[in-house]
Amino acid sequence: MSDNKKVTSLSELGEFGLIDHLTRNISLKNESSKKGVGDDAAVLDYQGRKMVITTDLLVEGIHFNLVYTPLKHLGYKAVTVNLSDVYAMNAIPKQVLVSIAVSGKFSVEAMDELYEGIKLACDNYGVDIVGGDTTSSVTGITISVTATGEAEPGKTVYRNTAKVNDLVCVSGNLGASYMGLQLLERERKLFEESGQAVQPDLSGYDYIIGRQLKPEARKDIIEKFSEHGIVPNSMIDISDGLSSDLLHICRQSGMGCRIFQDKIPLDQETIEAATEMNIEPFICALNGGEDYELLFTVPLKSHDLIQKIEGISIIGHITEADEGTKFVATQGSEIELQAQGWNAMG
Amino acid sequence: MSDNKKVTSLSELGEFGLIDHLTRNISLKNESSKKGVGDDAAVLDYQGRKMVITTDLLVEGIHFNLVYTPLKHLGYKAVTVNLSDVYAMNAIPKQVLVSIAVSGKFSVEAMDELYEGIKLACDNYGVDIVGGDTTSSVTGITISVTATGEAEPGKTVYRNTAKVNDLVCVSGNLGASYMGLQLLERERKLFEESGQAVQPDLSGYDYIIGRQLKPEARKDIIEKFSEHGIVPNSMIDISDGLSSDLLHICRQSGMGCRIFQDKIPLDQETIEAATEMNIEPFICALNGGEDYELLFTVPLKSHDLIQKIEGISIIGHITEADEGTKFVATQGSEIELQAQGWNAMG
Numbered sequence: 131m132s133d134n135k136k137v138t139s140l141s142e143l144g145e146f147g148l149i150d151h152l153t154r155n156i157s158l159k160n161e162s163s164k165k166g167v168g169d170d171a172a173v174l175d176y177q178g179r180k181m182v183i184t185t186d187l188l189v190e191g192i193h194f195n196l197v198y199t200p201l202k203h204l205g206y207k208a209v210t211v212n213l214s215d216v217y218a219m220n221a222i223p224k225q226v227l228v229s230i231a232v233s234g235k236f237s238v239e240a241m242d243e244l245y246e247g248i249k250l251a252c253d254n255y256g257v258d259i260v261g262g263d264t265t266s267s268v269t270g271i272t273i274s275v276t277a278t279g280e281a282e283p284g285k286t287v288y289r290n291t292a293k294v295n296d297l298v299c300v301s302g303n304l305g306a307s308y309m310g311l312q313l314l315e316r317e318r319k320l321f322e323e324s325g326q327a328v329q330p331d332l333s334g335y336d337y338i339i340g341r342q343l344k345p346e347a348r349k350d351i352i353e354k355f356s357e358h359g360i361v362p363n364s365m366i367d368i369s370d371g372l373s374s375d376l377l378h379i380c381r382q383s384g385m386g387c388r389i390f391q392d393k394i395p396l397d398q399e400t401i402e403a404a405t406e407m408n409i410e411p412f413i414c415a416l417n418g419g420e421d422y423e424l425l426f427t428v429p430l431k432s433h434d435l436i437q438k439i440e441g442i443s444i445i446g447h448i449t450e451a452d453e454g455t456k457f458v459a460t461q462g463s464e465i466e467l468q469a470q471g472w473n474a475m476g
Numbered sequence: 477m478s479d480n481k482k483v484t485s486l487s488e489l490g491e492f493g494l495i496d497h498l499t500r501n502i503s504l505k506n507e508s509s510k511k512g513v514g515d516d517a518a519v520l521d522y523q524g525r526k527m528v529i530t531t532d533l534l535v536e537g538i539h540f541n542l543v544y545t546p547l548k549h550l551g552y553k554a555v556t557v558n559l560s561d562v563y564a565m566n567a568i569p570k571q572v573l574v575s576i577a578v579s580g581k582f583s584v585e586a587m588d589e590l591y592e593g594i595k596l597a598c599d600n601y602g603v604d605i606v607g608g609d610t611t612s613s614v615t616g617i618t619i620s621v622t623a624t625g626e627a628e629p630g631k632t633v634y635r636n637t638a639k640v641n642d643l644v645c646v647s648g649n650l651g652a653s654y655m656g657l658q659l660l661e662r663e664r665k666l667f668e669e670s671g672q673a674v675q676p677d678l679s680g681y682d683y684i685i686g687r688q689l690k691p692e693a694r695k696d697i698i699e700k701f702s703e704h705g706i707v708p709n710s711m712i713d714i715s716d717g718l719s720s721d722l723l724h725i726c727r728q729s730g731m732g733c734r735i736f737q738d739k740i741p742l743d744q745e746t747i748e749a750a751t752e753m754n755i756e757p758f759i760c761a762l763n764g765g766e767d768y769e770l771l772f773t774v775p776l777k778s779h780d781l782i783q784k785i786e787g788i789s790i791i792g793h794i795t796e797a798d799e800g801t802k803f804v805a806t807q808g809s810e811i812e813l814q815a816q817g818w819n820a821m822g
Contacts, residue, residue, distance in 0.1 A: 171530035184517035
C-alpha cells in the first residue's frame with residue numbers, strides 16, 4: 131500500500147475507535163437525512179416521497195483484486211455501483227450505509243484510503259453517509275453498501291414495464307470495463323510469472339482501466355431525462371452485461387427484442403484492446419458487464435427527445451415475446467441473446 | 477450439515493438462480509413495502525412518516541462458529557440483531573434487505589436452512605424482505621442485513637438525550653447470552669481435544685444457549701411503551717454489554733450515572749453456569765454483551781408507569797457528568813464503568 135507512510139494497526143484503535151475515526155467530520159447535506167452515524171439507527175424523512183433502497187456486497191478475491199485495485203478506487207466503486215441501481219429506478223440517491231469487514235493485515239491508514247474513496251463518491255453524487263458497521267474478518271475485505279434514493283412522484287421506472295415497439299436505448303459505451311479487467315489481469319499474470327521482473331505496461335489504456343477500477347454512475351442521464359420530460363417505460367443498469375440485463379427487461383416485461391450489432395456503442399480503446407487480445411469487441415459489449423450504463427426503453431414517439439441527449443444510442447426495439455430476444459449481426463445473421471454474467475467468461 | 481438429505485452445489489444454480497430460489501414465495505405484508513425483490517432497488521412509501529435505518533455485518537469465525545450454530549438460528553439472529561436496533565429507536569421494523577456472501581463449500585440446502593431462519597424472524601416480527609444480494613466468497617459466510625422501521629411522529633428516542641435524575645432501566649436479564657457462548661465454547665474445545673470422543677453436554681442450559689444462538693428483539697417492550705404512553709428520554713439496545721452501552725448513553729448525553737450490583741437482573745441459569753465456570757455472574761452482565769435487551773432512561777415521574785411493564789428492572793439513575801459513571805457493588809464499594817465489548821473478554 132505505502133512504503134514510508136505511517137502504519138497504525140487496526141487493533142490500536144479497536145472496533146469503536148475505527149468507526150469513530152472513519153466517520154469523524156461527516157456532515158449531512160440532504161434535507162431527508164435527519165440523523166446520521168452515532169445512534170442505533172439513522173433517521174430519514176422523505177416527507178411523503180417514495181424511497182428506493184438497494185444493497186450490494188463486494189468481496190475481495192471475487193469482485194476485486196487488491197494487487198491492481200487502489201483502495202481509494204475500491205471505496206469509490208463500492209458506492210457508485212449502488213448509486214447506479216438507484217438511478218436505474220429513475221430516482222436520486224440521498225443516503226448510503228457502508229459496512230466493512232476487514233482482517234488485521236490492513237492498517238488504519240489503508241482504511242483511511244478506502245474511506246477517502248467512499249467519501250469522494252458521496253461528495254460527487256451529493257449523498258450522505260448515515261450509517262454502517264465495521265468489524266474484523268478472518269481474511270480480506272468485504273464491503274456492503276446500502277443506498278437509498280428519492281423517487282419523483284409517479285416517475286419510478288421498473289424493469290417489467292417495457293412495451294412492444296419501444297426503442298431500446300443505452301447510455302455511453304459498452305465492454306470497456308471488461309476489457310480494462312482483461313488487461314489488468316494479463317499484466318498481473320505477467321508480473322507474477324516473471325517473478326515481478328516485468329513491470330505492468332498499461333499505457334494507452336487509461337480510459338478502459340478507469341472504467342473498471344473507478345466507474346461512475348449515470349447521474350447526468352437521469353438529470354437529462356428530467357430536463358427533457360422523458361420517463362422511460364423500463365430501465366435497468368448494466369452490471370451483468372447487455373445480454374443478461376436486456377433479458378431481465380424482456381422476461382420481466384413478457385416481451386422480446388431485436389438489437390443490432392452495428393448500433394452497439396464501443397469506445398476506440400475497447401476495440402483496440404479487444405483486437406490486441408483476440409476478442410470480438412461486440413462480445414465484450416454483450417457479455418462483459420460492469421458497465422454501469424443505463425439500458426432503457428422509450429416509446430417510439432420519444433425518438434426525437436432521446437436524440438437530444440448526448441451519448442445515448444438506440445440499439446434496437448422491443449417486440450412481442452414470440453419473436454424471441456434476437457441479436458442481429460452486421461452481416462445479417464440472427465442469434466438468441468444469452469444470459470451470461472462476466473463471471474462466466476473468466 | 478445433513479447426512480442423508482439431498483445436497484445441491486451452489487454452482488448448479490448459479491448466482492441468479494440462487495437469488496430467485498431463495499426469494500421465491502416472498503409476499504409483502506406491510507403497506508409501506510411498495511415493491512420488493514426483483515428490480516434494481518426496492519420501493520418504499522412511508523407516507524410522511526420518518527424512517528429509521530440500520531445495518532449489521534455478521535462474519536463467520538468472528539461473530540459465529542458453525543460448529544455449534546445451526547444455520548437456521550444464524551439466519552434468525554442475523555435479522556433479530558438488526559430489528560433490535562430499530563426497536564432501540566422506539567420504532568417499528570418494516571423491511572429488511574439481506575445480503576449473503578458464501579463459499580462453494582455450502583450447498584443450496586444449507587442456504588435454504590439459513591433463509592428459513594431469516595424468513596421465520598421476518599414472519600415473527602412482521603417484517604418484509606425487500607432486497608439483498610447473493611455472491612460467492614473465498615471462504616465462509618458473511619451476512620449483511622439492513623433493517624428499516626417506522627417511527628411514530630415525535631417519538632424517536634436517541635442515545636444522547638438522557639437527563640439528570642432519569643431512572644436507568646433495563647428489560648429482561650443480562651449476561652445469559654455470554655454464558656451460553658462460554659458453555660458452547662467449552663464443549664467445543666472438549667469435543668475437539670478429545671478427538672470428537674466426548675459428546676457435548678449442555679443439558680440444563682437450554683435457556684442461556686438459546687439466548688446466544690437465537691436471540692429475540694424486544695418488540696413487546698416497545699409495544700408496552702406505546703400502550704402505557706411511555707417515551708423514554710434515551711435508549712440503546714445492549715449488544716456490546718451493559719457497561720459499554722450505558723457509557724454510550726452517558727457520554728453522548730454529557731451525563732454520569734450510578735448503577736447498583738444488586739439491581740442487575742440475572743437469570744438463575746446464568747448464575748449457575750457462571751458459578752460452575754468460576755466467573756462472577758455480575759461481570760457477565762456488565763461486560764458480556766449480545767443481550768439484545770433494551771437499556772433506557774425515563775424521568776423519575778415515570779416510575780409508577782414503568783413498574784406496570786413486566787420484566788423491567790430499574791438499576792440506577794443518571795447523574796451530572798462530574799459524578800462519574802459508577803457501578804456500586806453490593807458491599808458498597810464503587811468502581812468506574814469500563815467500556816469493554818465481549819470480544820475483549822474472550
